[in-house]
Amino acid sequence: xxxxINGESIQLPDSVKTVSDLLSHFRLNHKIAIVEVNLxxxxxxxxxxxxxxxxxxxxxxxxxxxx
Amino acid sequence: xxxxxxxxxxxxxxxxxxxxxxxxKHVLLIGAGALGTGNAEALxxxxxxxxxxxxxxxxEWSNLQRQQLYSEEDAKERLPKAIAAKQRxxxxxxxxxxxxxxxxxxxxxxxxxxxxxxxxxxxxxxDNFETRMIINDVSNKYRIPWIYGACVGSYGISYAFxxxxxxxxxxxxxxxxxxxxxxxxxxxISPAVQMVVAYQVAEALKILVEDWQSLRNKLVSFDLWKxxxxxxxxxxxxxxxCPSCGTHPTYPYLSYDMQTxxxxxxxxxxxxxxxxxxxxYDLRELAQLFSKQGLQVETNPYLVSVSLGExxxxxxxxxxxxxxxxxxxxxxxxxxxxxxG
Numbered sequence: 001x002x003x004x005i006n007g008e009s010i011q012l013p014d015s016v017k018t019v020s021d022l023l024s025h026f027r028l029n030h031k032i033a034i035v036e037v038n039l040x041x042x043x044x045x046x047x048x049x050x051x052x053x054x055x056x057x058x059x060x061x062x063x064x065x066x067x
Numbered sequence: 068x069x070x071x072x073x074x075x076x077x078x079x080x081x082x083x084x085x086x087x088x089x090x091x092k093h094v095l096l097i098g099a100g101a102l103g104t105g106n107a108e109a110l111x112x113x114x115x116x117x118x119x120x121x122x123x124x125x126x127e128w129s130n131l132q133r134q135q136l137y138s139e140e141d142a143k144e145r146l147p148k149a150i151a152a153k154q155r156x157x158x159x160x161x162x163x164x165x166x167x168x169x170x171x172x173x174x175x176x177x178x179x180x181x182x183x184x185x186x187x188x189x190x191x192x193x194d195n196f197e198t199r200m201i202i203n204d205v206s207n208k209y210r211i212p213w214i215y216g217a218c219v220g221s222y223g224i225s226y227a228f229x230x231x232x233x234x235x236x237x238x239x240x241x242x243x244x245x246x247x248x249x250x251x252x253x254x255x256i257s258p259a260v261q262m263v264v265a266y267q268v269a270e271a272l273k274i275l276v277e278d279w280q281s282l283r284n285k286l287v288s289f290d291l292w293k294x295x296x297x298x299x300x301x302x303x304x305x306x307x308x309c310p311s312c313g314t315h316p317t318y319p320y321l322s323y324d325m326q327t328x329x330x331x332x333x334x335x336x337x338x339x340x341x342x343x344x345x346x347x348y349d350l351r352e353l354a355q356l357f358s359k360q361g362l363q364v365e366t367n368p369y370l371v372s373v374s375l376g377e378x379x380x381x382x383x384x385x386x387x388x389x390x391x392x393x394x395x396x397x398x399x400x401x402x403x404x405x406x407x408g
Contacts, residue, residue, distance in 0.1 A: 006295045036299045061288040065408040066219040066250040067102040067194045
């Protein structure tokens with residue numbers, strides 16, 4: 001599947017089906033992130049049930065603490 | 068007024084009126100590290116009325132690569148950052164009143180400053196989420212906007228929180244993130260700092276001239292090495308039942324139970340630190356993170372022990388830590404947040 005992630009076209013393995021899979025793929029699953037799919041913010045409790053489709057526009061912002 | 072602010076006044080959205088407003092405003096800056104010194108210099112040059120800086124740390128050599136107000140002399144003298152920053156800022160613009168507080172930005176301390184001095188804006192330049200949750204509650208309780216900024220490596224993030232208008236940090240995070248990467252574990256490059264500072268100061272100027280309509284209203288993040296830039300509208304994340312900004316707020320991070328507790332362990336030259344919110348560390352992952360930086364790490368199923376020069380940091384799974392080699396609570400906290408975020 002190909003997704004537009006943070007403005008870039010990225011090819012993902014077939015094992016990535018949900019938002020939760022996507023965050024694991026990028027090793028962001030332990031971080032607090034805001035995920036937007038096609039301009040809708042996905043609630044955390046919906047990460048596992050929200051499936052992604054070819055061409056979806058995904059924006060991921062994760063929180064960091066340094067300063 | 069002389070020519071000092073002429074170019075800023077020529078910028079139409081600020082103008083003479085805006086400059087007049089800026090000159091009467093008081094900003095409370097929490098933290099005087101990389102983001103803190105960047106914000107402080109920009110705001111003092113812009114001619115705000117008063118800047119209050121609170122910071123518990125002192126200047127070290129490893130700060131000089133990016134903490135723009137400090138000199139080698141400050142590092143040699145181990146000058147407290149708030150003091151070193153004040154001295155430099157007064158050289159830059161003597162019209163601005165700069166107040167320095169060498170101390171910990173606890174809930175009590177921040178509430179006292181806000182109640183007594185009514186700053187117009189709070190700027191976050193801290194290095195941990197516990198203090199940010201306190202800033203967030205203070206902001207909502209006293210209806211003062213605050214600007215979040217953070218960076219690690221080549222990545223940065225920022226958002227301007229306005230009570231009653233935007234969601235708050237508590238809405239966005241739900242829980243306090245367990246720190247993983249910090250500037251002391253993943254490094255930091257100065258352009259990432261400067262980019263976050265630019266986002267923070269731009270929103271600060273809009274707030275100080277009361278141009279509320281021009282606020283960005285988006286959570287912005289970037290990675291200068293991966294060449295990415297993202298902005299997300301987060302309005303829909305605002306929660307009516309949020310304990311910090313909802314309809315019946317309790318401001319949980321201002322209560323004693325939710326604060327980081329410290330205790331000096333008598334006769335052991337050690338300080339115990341118990342974080343406000345319970346953390347759950349994957350100890351194996353934590354040990355790897357430390358050893359990747361060449362630090363000497365020992366571990367067992369219950370704790371990770373890491374040697375840091377004359378200090379040793381022992382972290383338990385729930386986030387409780389012992390800092391050995393000091394009786395100084397501030398020094399212990401500094402090390403804790405530096406390595407655990």
